[in-house]
Amino acid sequence: MVFGYDDTLDLLDLSDLGRVAEPQPSMNSTLPLICWYPQGGHYVNLAGDYDYLEMPYYLSQDFENTGRLIHPTPKEILDAYITPLFLEKAKLNDLPVPNFYLTNGYFEAPVVIDPINPYIIKSRTVLKAGREASTARSMTRNHTYAMCCQEIPKGAKIVHFRSVLGWCYTKRFQAASLAIWERYHIPLAKVRMFALPDGTLLFSDLGPLPFADLGANERHYLDSKVQWQKK
Amino acid sequence: MAKKIGIYVERNTISNGDQMAGIMRFAHHAQRMGHRSDFLFRADMFKIPEYDALFIRAFTDPLNSAYVAARTAQMYGVRVLDDPDSILICCDKVNMYRHLMNQSVPIPETLFLDETQLTLAHAQTVFGQLGNPVVLKAPNGSFSMYVEKVENAEEFVKVGKKYFRRSDRIVAQRFVRSQFDWRVGMLGGEPLYVCRYSIPKKHWKIATYQPDGKTIYGPVKALSIDKVEPKLLEVAKKAAAAIGNGLYGVDLKQVGDEYIVVEVNDNPTINAGEEDSQAPELYERLVRYLVQ
Numbered sequence: 001m002v003f004g005y006d007d008t009l010d011l012l013d014l015s016d017l018g019r020v021a022e023p024q025p026s027m028n029s030t031l032p033l034i035c036w037y038p039q040g041g042h043y044v045n046l047a048g049d050y051d052y053l054e055m056p057y058y059l060s061q062d063f064e065n066t067g068r069l070i071h072p073t074p075k076e077i078l079d080a081y082i083t084p085l086f087l088e089k090a091k092l093n094d095l096p097v098p099n100f101y102l103t104n105g106y107f108e109a110p111v112v113i114d115p116i117n118p119y120i121i122k123s124r125t126v127l128k129a130g131r132e133a134s135t136a137r138s139m140t141r142n143h144t145y146a147m148c149c150q151e152i153p154k155g156a157k158i159v160h161f162r163s164v165l166g167w168c169y170t171k172r173f174q175a176a177s178l179a180i181w182e183r184y185h186i187p188l189a190k191v192r193m194f195a196l197p198d199g200t201l202l203f204s205d206l207g208p209l210p211f212a213d214l215g216a217n218e219r220h221y222l223d224s225k226v227q228w229q230k231k
Numbered sequence: 232m233a234k235k236i237g238i239y240v241e242r243n244t245i246s247n248g249d250q251m252a253g254i255m256r257f258a259h260h261a262q263r264m265g266h267r268s269d270f271l272f273r274a275d276m277f278k279i280p281e282y283d284a285l286f287i288r289a290f291t292d293p294l295n296s297a298y299v300a301a302r303t304a305q306m307y308g309v310r311v312l313d314d315p316d317s318i319l320i321c322c323d324k325v326n327m328y329r330h331l332m333n334q335s336v337p338i339p340e341t342l343f344l345d346e347t348q349l350t351l352a353h354a355q356t357v358f359g360q361l362g363n364p365v366v367l368k369a370p371n372g373s374f375s376m377y378v379e380k381v382e383n384a385e386e387f388v389k390v391g392k393k394y395f396r397r398s399d400r401i402v403a404q405r406f407v408r409s410q411f412d413w414r415v416g417m418l419g420g421e422p423l424y425v426c427r428y429s430i431p432k433k434h435w436k437i438a439t440y441q442p443d444g445k446t447i448y449g450p451v452k453a454l455s456i457d458k459v460e461p462k463l464l465e466v467a468k469k470a471a472a473a474i475g476n477g478l479y480g481v482d483l484k485q486v487g488d489e490y491i492v493v494e495v496n497d498n499p500t501i502n503a504g505e506e507d508s509q510a511p512e513l514y515e516r517l518v519r520y521l522v523q
Contacts, residue, residue, distance in 0.1 A: 052294055053323065053370060053398035055345070065329050074319060074326075084276070084299050088306055102276045102296065118294040146273045146296040 035226040042069040048188035049208035050077040071185035080184045083114035083148045090203045093183045100150040105136040110152040117145030155197040163189045164218045234283040234522040237271040239300045241289040252503030260514035280307040284521035291318045291498045313497040317475045321497035324370040334473035337491045340405040349391045354384035361405040368402040369394040413483040415467035424510035427452045453509040466490040
């Protein structure tokens with residue numbers, strides 16, 4: 001499967017997001033944000049930030065343990081949020097990904113590094129050689145934990161988009177957004193891609209997109225797709 | 232037919248001599264049964280799809296790389312111990328106790344708390360319901376870490392606050408006193424080995440972490456499966472079945488003639504000379520399970 005974009009358009013990065021849709025005042029964060037998705041015949045957890053053992057994760061777990069079909073499930077959350085699993089799942093679903101490997105320390109620039117440990121969340125991009133050793137030490141807590149390195153192809157740019165129930169405000173990411181919802185079942189996500197000079201998009205990572213950060217267009221789209229109470 | 236078995240290890244596994252010796256015995260048995268076994272490290276993760284089976288001997292928390300190994304194996308149809316579904320349940324005590332409760336497995340009376348319940352007033356409600364002392368557990372502790380006994384409301388709030396930094400739910404449980412814990416190793420729904428983990432004198436759990444960094448363990452005594460009470464094995468079977476069909480270490484306490492389950496662990500310890508000492512077929516059964 002090839003995911004392309006119109007290279008006559010400017011690439012979208014996170015700084016553009018404010019333009020796409022103005023963030024609205026957040027909903028009461030104590031609300032569970034679980035709604036019914038009639039098209040799929042299941043519940044959907046729209047918290048948007050599903051970190052392991054945090055309340056939105058537990059809400060999905062509660063639904064699953066009581067036999068109610070919900071997405072994302074705890075397993076789907078980990079498949080999406082743990083970068084090497086995200087990439088393996090993409091490969092198995094014929095979605096293009098960059099070359100990647102796991103390491104305790106050794107890597108070669110240029111790469112994007114994602115930590116695999118409970119204490120570090122942020123990824124790091126290393127474009128030039130020279131600071132590999134210190135970067136590896138810091139990303140692995142002195143080589144205790146692993147990290148996932150994705151090789152950045154020559155001429156590639158790192159781009160992001162916001163995926164809302166398989167929809168994206170920016171047309172060039174529509175197909176990729178639909179793939180995220182259909183294959184990963186993550187309703188709200190910020191997705192990182194590598195955009196190659198020939199227009200190909202490679203799936204790279206998926207992160208939280210809290211409901212409170214959605215813009216008016218995105219909420220409007222959600223309202224057209226979900227029921228906040230099962231009818 | 233000869234199968235390729237990968238043994239996924241990490242450096243914490245290698246640094247433990249008894250555990251490593253257990254793994255070497257497993258590898259030896261696999262070869263004797265006509266299979267090939269290779270050690271796989273983190274950097275070898277990409278090789279997992281080439282194997283027929285994967286035996287994980289590493290710390291399996293879902294945020295660590297051993298979970299990546301387990302889930303990768305499952306994605307590629309490679310038979311794996313521990314399977315990621317069991318890891319997801321056992322590594323989160325909230326999920327684990329919920330599974331046990333759903334199948335009516337006898338456990339100490341248990342409550343799940345969220346942060347809004349971490350108040351002096353609510354502490355009294357919890358003591359009223361569970362008695363005093365109460366055991367608080369963070370959901371993602373292992374080897375008796377992040378398990379503490381609290382005896383008053385102030386301690387309840389202090390310990391709870393510490394644990395809520397690790398997760399949005401914690402476990403409160405009735406305290407059950409005992410001199411030892413039973414550990415029944417279970418594989419594919421059947422008992423694999425039985426041990427008694429003694430609780431060190433002046434302590435209340437099998438491993439106690441001292442402020443100076445030392446850990447105090449009690450002695451381990453293995454028993455033959457046919458020499459223990461059938462009721463112990465029945466309860467262990469029921470607990471394992473509530474989780475899945477893999478390899479588990481079921482911890483139980485004996486109260487009079489009854490047995491109650493205090494925990495079900497994935498990736499249970501298998502140390503040479505301890506867990507295997509009264510279970511002569513332990514390694515063969517593990518190999519058979521993986522290659523079937």
